[in-house]
Amino acid sequence: MKKFNLLIILVLMLLTAKNVNGQNACGNTLDEANKSYEAGDFANSVSQLLPCLNLGFDKDQKLKGYRLLALSFLALKDRANARKAAENMLEQNPLYKPNLLQDTRDFIDLVNSIAVVPKFSFGLAGAGGINNTLVSVTHQDNEYDFSKNYSSKIGTQFGLSLGYSISREFSVGVDLNASSKNYSINYSTNDFNITDNEHLSFLDVPLYVTYTYGKRNLRPFIRLGGYEDFLLSANSDFSATYQPNKSSYADNGVNSNDRRNSTDFGLLGAIGLNWKFDPAWQLFVDFRYTYGLTNIVNDAKRYSDQGLIYNYFYLDDDLKINNSLITIGVVRNLDFKVIGQK
Numbered sequence: 001m002k003k004f005n006l007l008i009i010l011v012l013m014l015l016t017a018k019n020v021n022g023q024n025a026c027g028n029t030l031d032e033a034n035k036s037y038e039a040g041d042f043a044n045s046v047s048q049l050l051p052c053l054n055l056g057f058d059k060d061q062k063l064k065g066y067r068l069l070a071l072s073f074l075a076l077k078d079r080a081n082a083r084k085a086a087e088n089m090l091e092q093n094p095l096y097k098p099n100l101l102q103d104t105r106d107f108i109d110l111v112n113s114i115a116v117v118p119k120f121s122f123g124l125a126g127a128g129g130i131n132n133t134l135v136s137v138t139h140q141d142n143e144y145d146f147s148k149n150y151s152s153k154i155g156t157q158f159g160l161s162l163g164y165s166i167s168r169e170f171s172v173g174v175d176l177n178a179s180s181k182n183y184s185i186n187y188s189t190n191d192f193n194i195t196d197n198e199h200l201s202f203l204d205v206p207l208y209v210t211y212t213y214g215k216r217n218l219r220p221f222i223r224l225g226g227y228e229d230f231l232l233s234a235n236s237d238f239s240a241t242y243q244p245n246k247s248s249y250a251d252n253g254v255n256s257n258d259r260r261n262s263t264d265f266g267l268l269g270a271i272g273l274n275w276k277f278d279p280a281w282q283l284f285v286d287f288r289y290t291y292g293l294t295n296i297v298n299d300a301k302r303y304s305d306q307g308l309i310y311n312y313f314y315l316d317d318d319l320k321i322n323n324s325l326i327t328i329g330v331v332r333n334l335d336f337k338v339i340g341q342k
Contacts, residue, residue: 026056033068042075053088063092067107074106086110087338094336095279115215116279117168118333123161123284131155131325133181133200138295139318141302146189148317153182153197157204157325168339169211173223177204178232181323189313191244196314197237200260200296200321202229206268217277223270227290234260238312254308258301259316266292266322282331292320 029052036045049069057065066089073082086107090096094116098108135150159177166172178201185196208225234256241248270288277283297316308314 026052026061029056030061030064030068033065033072037068037072037075042072045069045072046076059092063089063096066092070110071104071107074104074110079110082110083114087114090114090116090338094338097279115168115339116336117165117339118163119165119335119337121161121163121165121171121173121282121331121333123163123282123329123331131157131179131181131323133183134322134324135183136292136320136322137317138320141315141317143315144189144313146187146313148185148187151184151186153184155180155182157327159204161329161331163210163331165337169213171210171212173208173210175204175206177206178202179204179229181321183321192240192242192313194238194240194312194314196312198234198256199236200234201232202264203232204229206290208268208270212274218273218275221272221274223268223272223286223288225268227266227268229264231257231260231262231264233257238308238314240312249311251307251311254305258304259298261294261296261298264292264294264296264321266290266294266320279336280333282333284329284331286325286327286329288323288325288327290323290325292322295319296321 029048033045033048036042036048046069049065049072053062053065053069066085070082070085070089073079073085090111096111098111100108103111132152132154134152137148137150140147157177157179159175159179161173161175163171163173181200181202183198185198187194204227206225206227208223210221210223212219212221214220236254236256237250237252238254239248239250268288268290270286272284272286272288275283295318297318299318302316303309
């Protein structure tokens with residue numbers, strides 16, 4: 001066992017010594033290669049750089065080395081190898097920006113022609129997001145001889161998003177949003193006019209695929225996917241007016257949790273615009289529509305609140321909820337990959 005441990009130590013020492021010797025041997029290579037380049041000896045600059053780029057340079061030296069290698073290949077009219085060198089340079093620093101004063105026009109055009117896309121992104125869906133809840137009645141309660149009128153109301157949503165780019169055009173994403181979804185119900189019976197304002201709070205988890213079009217900083221996109229909502233709270237504000245004498249009464253904040261199903265899922269589609277104002281940052285606006293597939297009403301608890309039945313003649317209809325949303329947010333790109341020509 002001691003011999004085995006000693007062998008491991010010796011191997012590590014040899015590898016460390018090899019790396020140190022490589023770094024020492026390449027210590028002045030950048031300066032020497034740069035002198036060759038400035039003297040017009042571009043072939044010698046390439047031959048000096050290649051061994052140390054393969055072994056000996058640290059990350060910062062590789063960035064400078066691949067930049068000089070690309071410049072040298074451009075001077076030699078070898079655009080294929082210049083592109084490979086520029087792509088390797090961007091692998092070291094995907095956010096690299098050419099120096100408009102120091103770099104050649106060919107080099108600037110070459111770097112700008114290489115597509116660098118974020119692999120991972122992390123975003124905050126801005127607090128300016130609003131939504132409009134649209135109710136679809138799939139089965140109306142027939143206990144009373146009247147029908148209810150449903151009206152959409154405005155709600156809000158905010159949250160986080162995580163994305164991964166498969167290519168320049170396609171990416172997958174998942175959001176984690178807190179949302180409020182509201183609607184109202186109006187009906188009349190037995191000389192009573194009754195209003196119910198419903199307030200639902202959800203934790204929304206949409207999962208989607210995004211196709212982004214174009215090569216400019218401002219790019220349109222479309223999204224398709226699905227979602228699952230987890231109910232956080234549900235409450236109702238009831239009010240009734242007796243028409244003959246205009247008397248009224250109300251119950252606000254009636255807990256509706258037991259009369260609602262705990263989850264809801266459906267489909268989503270979206271269009272939007274994405275503005276890359278910085279290589280690491282993007283702004284977006286998202287116009288989204290979600291189509292609910294499940295009944296949000298817990299049928300087993302439909303008769304659970306006797307006070308609503310006797311005071312407001314109320315029983316839940318079977319409902320699905322759809323939603324239209326506008327969200328404005330900012331995204332931080334965390335990691336990048338070089339995918340070649342734009």
